[in-house]
Amino acid sequence: MAYEKLKEEIITFSKEIGIDKIGFASAAPFSQLKARLEEQQSLGYASGFEKGTIEERTEPARLMPGAESIIAIALAYPTRIKNGPKSVKGDRRGMFCRASWGTDYHIVLQDKLTKLAEFISGKVEGFVCRSMVDTGELSDRAVAERAGIGFSGKNTLMIAPELGSYIYLGEMITNIPIPPDQPLEDGCGDCTKCLDACPTGALVEPGRLNSQQCLAFLTQTKGFLPEEHRDKLGNLIYGYETCQVVCPYNKGIDLHYHEEFEPDPELVKPRLVDLLTISNREFKEKFGKMSGSWRGKKPIQRNAILALAHYKETSALEELFHLMENDPRPVIRGTAAWAIGKIGEEKGFEKIKKALQTEEDEEVVEEMKKGLAFQKQGVK
Known part of the structure; x- marks a missing residue:
């Protein structure tokens, strides 16, 4: 019951610091993901940007001994620009995709995770964690999916029903057994x-x-x-x-929740x-x-x-x-x-x-x- 109460306190605090969605997952190995990553590699489908070995990417305990649970977070970003310059003949404009608008999301999400870690440290003696955003070994999407942030779409992106797929993901491996959330059911249906x-x-x-x-x-x-x-x-x-x-x-969907992400x-x-x-x-x-x-x-x-x-x-x-x-x-x-x-x-x-x-x-x-x-x- 103590960890249920802690979980509720973490959720409340996450809202106070501007985290749009938070979920909790076990730190058990991602066995299905491991098989899929091995298949991706054998087919030559990997990007080469991935960090770590397949074992490190699917076994949280390899990254942090004593891993018990993972906290996943999501922040939404905007999709429309107000008063954007026109691209016309003689003055052509390029375009950065929406995921690159505003301040680098790695910085913003890492700041949220640091604040979250400081909050939990004040509640739990001996608290240990390891946070990562996109550039870490763990698959942000697999963690978010297990934590109930959203479901993995056919486009391979994490889709949170209320936020869409225009979200940044981050996670924190912890040494405390926070009760896990339930994954969502697939929501793509027959859509292709x-x-x-x-x-x-x-x-x-x-x-x-x-x-x-x-x-x-x-x-x-x-x-x-x-x-x-x-x-x-x-x-x-x-x-x-x-x-x-x-x-x-x-x-x-056009969510302007964070000043840092305004283009x-x-x-x-x-x-x-x-x-x-x-x-x-x-x-x-x-x-x-x-x-x-x-x-x-x-x-x-x-x-x-x-x-x-x-x-x-x-x-x-x-x-x-x-x-x-x-x-x-x-x-x-x-x-x-x-x-x-x-x-x-x-x-x-x-x-x-x-x-x-x-x-x-x-x-x-x-x-x-x-x-x-x-x-x-x-x-x-």
Whole structure:
């Protein structure tokens, strides 16, 4: 009964510090998840961003000896921008996905978990915990699912019926046996809207994602984006969220519960051309507080180049010429060359031909040839 009372006190305190939903789970091994992760790995579907071994990711006691329970939390984030700048010809804008708006959620959720830990420490002598948000070994989704935060959707995202899937997740392993909550029943039913809308087929079946084909993952890679996916990004320069947008649970959801997550319109919809010449220092100063900056400026710049190609933005050609001819990074030179060809101006093709004569990197040469291929296709 003492732990039931403590649980109620924790729930009450969580509301006071702005946690939107809290749940409790046992720290028993995630046996089903282990088998699934092994299968994901064997199929080549893992992203490579995962931390730790499969055992560490599925056995909480390996991460914290004496683990008894796990506390899961969820915070909602907004989906709409007020007075966002328009993307128009001559002044094209990129777009960071909603999950990257406002202050980096890792910081915000970790702060909530720290306050929660301090509260429990004041109630329980000898309390020990280990908290993590997204970058830890445990699967946030598996913990949240076991703790009754929501159910795992066919789009592989955690869906809380009252909050939708626009939520951040975090968890805390503890050494106290807090009574667990009951998992929710699956709520997707026969709906397949997310699978039908996935432009790359990354959702290979309900609840299974091939990360290597997922556009959200690909926007964070640092190499050349696969050519067959380049035009599918549109103006997104970080993340991709069609599988959330089409979900019926997200219809009408726009929750502005946390000031920290409110978007700065100029940051979440930046001028694409400005991103082409931004320095490392400027990038860090401007975008460093956003979670979408974690991979540095290179993937963002590459995606900005692709977005300009998507728009066939002729006003950006001079900047793209400069990148193709002078940038020291092969991925940026090559992507710029491809984009110049995609835009389809005759002077662009001439520039590619000239740059091709002195280019030594084989991958860049290949991209230049792809750019020139648009001339034969008559792209305009």
